[in-house]
Amino acid sequence: MEAKELLKQHISKTVRLTDEQFDYVFSHFKVQSYKKGQVIVSDGQKVDHEYFVVSGCLKAFYITDEIKMYILQFAMPTWWTSDYGALYNQTRATINVDCIADAEVLQLSNENREKLCSELHQVEHFFRWRTNKGYLASQKRLLSFMNNDTKARYEELLAMYPQLYNLVPKHLIAAYLGVSRETLSRLYNNHK
Amino acid sequence: MEAKELLKQHISKTVRLTDEQFDYVFSHFKVQSYKKGQVIVSDGQKVDHEYFVVSGCLKAFYITDEIKMYILQFAMPTWWTSDYGALYNQTRATINVDCIADAEVLQLSNENREKLCSELHQVEHFFRWRTNKGYLASQKRLLSFMNNDTKARYEELLAMYPQLYNLVPKHLIAAYLGVSRETLSRLYNNHK
DNA sequence: GAGCTTACGTGACCTACATCACATTCGTAT
DNA sequence: ATACGAATGTGATGTAGGTCACGTAAGCTC
Numbered sequence: 001m002e003a004k005e006l007l008k009q010h011i012s013k014t015v016r017l018t019d020e021q022f023d024y025v026f027s028h029f030k031v032q033s034y035k036k037g038q039v040i041v042s043d044g045q046k047v048d049h050e051y052f053v054v055s056g057c058l059k060a061f062y063i064t065d066e067i068k069m070y071i072l073q074f075a076m077p078t079w080w081t082s083d084y085g086a087l088y089n090q091t092r093a094t095i096n097v098d099c100i101a102d103a104e105v106l107q108l109s110n111e112n113r114e115k116l117c118s119e120l121h122q123v124e125h126f127f128r129w130r131t132n133k134g135y136l137a138s139q140k141r142l143l144s145f146m147n148n149d150t151k152a153r154y155e156e157l158l159a160m161y162p163q164l165y166n167l168v169p170k171h172l173i174a175a176y177l178g179v180s181r182e183t184l185s186r187l188y189n190n191h192k
Numbered sequence: 193m194e195a196k197e198l199l200k201q202h203i204s205k206t207v208r209l210t211d212e213q214f215d216y217v218f219s220h221f222k223v224q225s226y227k228k229g230q231v232i233v234s235d236g237q238k239v240d241h242e243y244f245v246v247s248g249c250l251k252a253f254y255i256t257d258e259i260k261m262y263i264l265q266f267a268m269p270t271w272w273t274s275d276y277g278a279l280y281n282q283t284r285a286t287i288n289v290d291c292i293a294d295a296e297v298l299q300l301s302n303e304n305r306e307k308l309c310s311e312l313h314q315v316e317h318f319f320r321w322r323t324n325k326g327y328l329a330s331q332k333r334l335l336s337f338m339n340n341d342t343k344a345r346y347e348e349l350l351a352m353y354p355q356l357y358n359l360v361p362k363h364l365i366a367a368y369l370g371v372s373r374e375t376l377s378r379l380y381n382n383h384k
Numbered sequence: 385g386a387g388c389t390t391a392c393g394t395g396a397c398c399t400a401c402a403t404c405a406c407a408t409t410c411g412t413a414t
Numbered sequence: 415a416t417a418c419g420a421a422t423g424t425g426a427t428g429t430a431g432g433t434c435a436c437g438t439a440a441g442c443t444c
Contacts, residue, residue, distance in 0.1 A: 062335055062339075064339055068339070070335060070338045070339060072331060072334070072335070084324070084327070084328060084331075085328050085331075085332075088324060088328075117317065117320070118313075118317075121310075121313050121316065124313065124316045124317055124320060125309065125310075125316055127320055128309070128316060128319055128320040128323060131320060131323045131324050131327055132276070132280060132323050134327050135276070135323055135326050135327040135330060136276060136277050136280070138327060138330040138331055138334060139264060139276075139277075139330055140277075141334060142264070142330060142333060142334050142337065143254055143262060143264070145334065145337055145338075145370070146262045146337075146370035147254075147256055147260070147262060149400075150400080150401080169420085169421060169422090170421075170422070171420095171421070171422080178337070178338035179400095179401070179402085180401075180402055180403075181421085181422075182401090182402080182403080182404095182422095182423085182424080183400080183401055183402075185422060185423055185424080186401095186423085186424075189423070189424085341430075341431095342430080342431075361390085361391065361392090362391075362392070363390095363391070363392080371430095371431070371432085372431075372432060372433075373391085373392075374392095374393085374394080374431085374432080374433080374434095375430085375431055375432075377392065377393055377394080378393085378394075378431090381393070381394085385444105386443105386444090387442105387443090387444090388441100388442085388443080388444100389440100389441085389442080389443100390439105390440085390441075390442095391438100391439080391440075391441090392437100392438085392439075392440095393436105393437080393438080393439100394435100394436090394437085394438105395434105395435085395436090395437105396433105396434090396435090397432100397433085397434085398431105398432080398433080398434105399430105399431090399432075399433100400429105400430095400431090400432095401428105401429090401430090401431105402427100402428080402429080402430095403426105403427085403428080403429100404425105404426090404427090404428105405424100405425085405426090406423105406424090406425090407422100407423080407424085407425105408421100408422080408423075408424100409420100409421080409422070409423090410419100410420080410421070410422090411418100411419090411420080411421095412417100412418095412419090412420100413416105413417090413418090413419105414415105414416085414417085414418105
């Protein structure tokens with residue numbers, strides 16, 4: 001599906017916009033393509049945009065001590081991603097975003113989002129709901145973290161995104177689950 | 193400080209409202225008092241309100257298998273709490289909220305929030321930002337969970353809310369950190 | 385004040401997972 | 415096809431934290 005149409009359908013699930021309104025909104029986005037491995041948001045840099053994924057897959061992740069990586073989010077089509085802390089507070093990025101599989105995205109600048117939100121009440125409403133869904137997803141993941149063991153979380157993840165199994169290297173799945181790649185490997189090769 | 197004044201200051205940090213507008217907004221809230229131990233949102237019940245804490249302390253928590261409890265949030269003054277999943281999606285509660293220390297709260301119904309949001313653009317803006325802050329806090333906690341050991345998370349929590357140390361029984365702190373009360377006990381009694 | 389419940393401390397033991405080390409397989413560029 | 419780096423499998427070993435068990439102290443309730 002075309003980028004514009006995908007965004008239109010996505011937004012229309014939350015708010016009603018006329019075609020003219022949507023065209024106006026869409027004019028504030030910019031289509032962008034990334035190759036596998038390309039860096040989109042980089043630790044320590046300024047962050048000016050958020051990204052709506054049209055195709056492919058991105059990851060948002062945090063690096064500790066230059067050594068360990070924790071994945072906050074695999075961004076699949078119709079998901080939004082960025083370093084929202086840096087974006088909203090106009091600080092330097094602490095989160096990285098890069099491209100796992102060749103991707104097409106729609107980028108929206110912080111400035112344009114706030115402009116659209118103030119010009120169109122429905123757009124503000126849309127972003128409130130989108131953020132709310134993100135909040136709920138994050139809360140759910142936190143609970144799953146406290147409550148379930150690694151195996152259960154692994155199965156939960158694959159049940160939710162079966163595509164990940166083939167799309168994403170296993171060590172990245174481990175980094176999402178918050179365990180070492182060795183543990184994950186033993187887990188599904190079932191060495192009891 | 194009086195409830196009304198506290199809410200006014202809280203909102204004014206994000207958006208400007210005239211006195212008339214604020215009075216109108218405030219007229220949709222209801223002052224409510226709870227005693228220590230009182231249940232506010234209960235697993236399996238309908239959820240119609242969210243709560244702005246004026247004084248005291250609430251906790252939002254999840255129960256597994258009727259046995260284990262995980263605390264999602266200690267709600268201190270100027271914090272909002274509820275089962276937002278159930279509230280926004282109009283489903284039954286899966287989260288509980290109760291009162292840790294005698295509390296005064298302002299309750300706002302889901303209906304009134306949506307009404308205010310659609311009537312006053314600034315109110316919608318306020319709630320978008322509030323939710324965004326919650327999202328960022330949740331993401332930060334998730335990272336801390338993956339990254340830090342129990343001791344570091346314990347110290348992080350107390351650094352952020354020193355009041356908790358005296359206000360809240362230790363086993364609830366443990367339930368927030370996601371460890372057993374025994375582990376927490378050994379931790380700060382420093383049995384190496 | 386007696387009795388009960390809730391909070392907390394601490395020892396013994398067990399388990400899930402981390403870490404390190406090394407082998408093997410896969411993917412991509414030449 | 416060859417070659418090299420990245421991804422993955424797997425063994426050995428260490429450790430944080432869970433679970434169970436029991437004991438003490440501190441609040442409530444009658």
